[in-house]
Amino acid sequence: MQPPRLDTVCARPAASAPSTSKPLVPPLDLSIVYTLRSLDHVDAIYNKAEPGYIYARDGHPNATQLAAKIATLEAADAGLVCASGMAAEAALFLAGLGQGEDVALSEGLYGRTVGLITRELARFGVGWTSFDATRPETLKEAINPRTKMVFVETLSNPLVRLADISALAEIAHSANATLIVDHTFAPILCQPVKLGADAVTHSATKLIGGHSDLTLGLVAGTREVLDRATPVASTFGLTGNPFESWLCLRGMATLGIRSERSCANALALAEKLESQPAIKAVHYPGLASHPDHARAATMLSGGFGTIVTIDVGERSQADAFIRALEHIPFAPSLGDVATTLSHPATTSHRGQSPEQWARQGITPGLVRLSIGIEDVDDLWADLERGFAALS
Numbered sequence: 091m092q093p094p095r096l097d098t099v100c101a102r103p104a105a106s107a108p109s110t111s112k113p114l115v116p117p118l119d120l121s122i123v124y125t126l127r128s129l130d131h132v133d134a135i136y137n138k139a140e141p142g143y144i145y146a147r148d149g150h151p152n153a154t155q156l157a158a159k160i161a162t163l164e165a166a167d168a169g170l171v172c173a174s175g176m177a178a179e180a181a182l183f184l185a186g187l188g189q190g191e192d193v194a195l196s197e198g199l200y201g202r203t204v205g206l207i208t209r210e211l212a213r214f215g216v217g218w219t220s221f222d223a224t225r226p227e228t229l230k231e232a233i234n235p236r237t238k239m240v241f242v243e244t245l246s247n248p249l250v251r252l253a254d255i256s257a258l259a260e261i262a263h264s265a266n267a268t269l270i271v272d273h274t275f276a277p278i279l280c281q282p283v284k285l286g287a288d289a290v291t292h293s294a295t296k297l298i299g300g301h302s303d304l305t306l307g308l309v310a311g312t313r314e315v316l317d318r319a320t321p322v323a324s325t326f327g328l329t330g331n332p333f334e335s336w337l338c339l340r341g342m343a344t345l346g347i348r349s350e351r352s353c354a355n356a357l358a359l360a361e362k363l364e365s366q367p368a369i370k371a372v373h374y375p376g377l378a379s380h381p382d383h384a385r386a387a388t389m390l391s392g393g394f395g396t397i398v399t400i401d402v403g404e405r406s407q408a409d410a411f412i413r414a415l416e417h418i419p420f421a422p423s424l425g426d427v428a429t430t431l432s433h434p435a436t437t438s439h440r441g442q443s444p445e446q447w448a449r450q451g452i453t454p455g456l457v458r459l460s461i462g463i464e465d466v467d468d469l470w471a472d473l474e475r476g477f478a479a480l481s
């Protein structure tokens with residue numbers, strides 16, 4: 091038989107490398123499509139009679155591995171990998187809400203989450219009400235016969251208020267609504283599903299990825315929620331890709347020690363910041379002065395989170411503070427291994443009215459610190475440059 095021509099040799103995929111040993115770490119599977127033996131084989135995979143993959147938007151090995159990991163981390167039945175934190179939220183909203191139905195949103199949610207409902211899904215007839223996640227009685231008033239879903243963040247941005255998840259779950263369920271928790275700010279510190287939530291979402295772009303080099307979202311929750319959200323995510327094209335799933339698993343390997351160190355640094359800095367005369371206010375749930383400290387002490391374990399928000403006065407003082415720091419960069423994200431800072435009034439809460447700011451306690455001098463794993467004394471030395479610029 092004529093051997094294949096050289097261009098054919100080049101074009102055909104390489105044969106699998108024979109091996110009786112297995113790689114220690116999960117390989118990266120970039121193939122967007124899988125080869126199938128027969129029509130019966132396709133049926134068996136679609137019907138879940140045999141494990142396998144067909145098309146990467148519907149599923150691929152790196153997403154399966156990451157979904158299993160987040161399901162375990164969140165004590166959930168199942169997980170789902172989405173292209174971003176927003177894609178994870180969109181998958182749950184699109185799966186759980188329809189025309190003429192409402193979602194109850196806690197006050198002070200991430201701005202794009204609010205926009206997704208109030209600007210985008212509102213165009214399709216989804217309505218919303220709002221409530222205060224730290225005062226569950228306000229949810230009772232926000233729920234109406236159309237309410238199908240309740241959405242909260244474990245720790246709010248930027249004042250790190252802690253939602254009373256167990257009480258909110260009870261109220262949501264008594265109204266036949268699901269409780270979804272955006273757990274981006276507090277992975278590993280508590281498991282909202284164990285507290286009664288039906289599902290959690292994460293922007294894995296933040297603490298779970300941990301290195302500011304991937305954009306990904308995760309969902310973990312009950313079988314019922316995931317069975318509905320998984321095909322919706324594929325149909326709307328919201329699922330995550332192999333490389334970022336692989337990178338996220340790699341980042342997640344150190345989540346435990348990163349969280350422990352960052353939380354310890356955050357607490358030490360928050361305590362010192364509280365006695366720093368140039369600082370007007372310090373918001374951190376690990377401080378006895380924080381309004382949710384008592385709940386945080388029972389609900390969270392392993393630390394009080396990695397976000398410390400300070401008020402340095404006027405906008406001009408926030409600007410001077412930011413300019414004076416040598417090592418802590420102004421980078422409007424969070425959850426990196428290294429400390430970063432953001433200014434909510436000009437970034438995450440930009441464009442909101444003074445009334446909206448006032449309701450959420452946002453002032454022009456608020457600076458949100460995302461504390462990393464550096465030596466805490468080096469962080470303090472940099473912050474001292476900022477204090478000097480304030481006086």
Ligand SMILES: Cc1ncc(COP(=O)(O)O)c(C=O)c1O
Pocket residue numbers: 174175176177200243247272274275292293294295305306307423
């Ligand atoms: C609390 C919270 N939820 C969701 C998101 C959206 O995540 P992503 O940027 O990965 O879409 C963010 C992003 O900043 C966030 O802070």
